[in-house]
Amino acid sequence: DIVMTQSPDSLAVSLGERATINCKSSRSVLFNSKNKNYLAWYQQKTGQPPKLLIYWASTRESGVPDRFSGSGSGTDFTLTISSLQAEDVAVYYCQQYYITPPTFGQGTNVEIK
Amino acid sequence: QVHLQESGPGLVKPSETLSLTCTVSGGSISSYYWTWIRQPPGKGLEWLGYIYYSGSTNYNPSLETRVTISVDTSKNQFSLKLNSVTAADTAVYFCARVFTDNGDYRWFDPWGQGTLVTVSS
Numbered sequence: 001d002i003v004m005t006q007s008p009d010s011l012a013v014s015l016g017e018r019a020t021i022n023c024k025s026s027r028s029v030l031f032n033s034k035n036k037n038y039l040a041w042y043q044q045k046t047g048q049p050p051k052l053l054i055y056w057a058s059t060r061e062s063g064v065p066d067r068f069s070g071s072g073s074g075t076d077f078t079l080t081i082s083s084l085q086a087e088d089v090a091v092y093y094c095q096q097y098y099i100t101p102p103t104f105g106q107g108t109n110v111e112i113k
Numbered sequence: 114q115v116h117l118q119e120s121g122p123g124l125v126k127p128s129e130t131l132s133l134t135c136t137v138s139g140g141s142i143s144s145y146y147w148t149w150i151r152q153p154p155g156k157g158l159e160w161l162g163y164i165y166y167s168g169s170t171n172y173n174p175s176l177e178t179r180v181t182i183s184v185d186t187s188k189n190q191f192s193l194k195l196n197s198v199t200a201a202d203t204a205v206y207f208c209a210r211v212f213t214d215n216g217d218y219r220w221f222d223p224w225g226q227g228t229l230v231t232v233s234s
Contacts (some may be wrong), residue, residue, distance in 0.1 A: 104159075
């Protein structure tokens, strides 16, 4: 299985400031022939199911605010919230879909400082 | 817009079988892959398995001997059975639709709200 490791486990950011979450996979999730990274990001607010934010590592799902962006390739990825809003308080998960079983990071809890 | 809703007992005794159903509304279950994912309280997400509307399945090897996923297209539902449960199977169980690309599994969207199943005597 591909192990996904996120850092940090938790971070507190002031409103309007940047939040950066890292995700590292135990092997590359870049499919070279398609030049695509098989990685998604989800947001889970308390008491709610995860919500898809980003797929192909950097493609924003329809309706997701443009303050959310994804970057990275191979084994190292980043989710950035450019200007944290109160409604962004949540746990964020990365997920690889390069091979079955799909696996998730342990989650990063984002809160307001 | 597709909506998914999990249903089933919230309490299961140890060694018994956990059974849940996911009802799909706002769209057809046909021509899509579907999945079950669980989340123990305060912990991360674990994928359990996929099912295609035709009935073909793919399970997580870590649970393969205990899990069965089935589909009922006439009811627009798919179901999960997990046998020989223990306290470690206590979790919120989510159903979700799988985005596929040329038959390859990709991301999960949308998700059901989730249902908590507690394993306890």
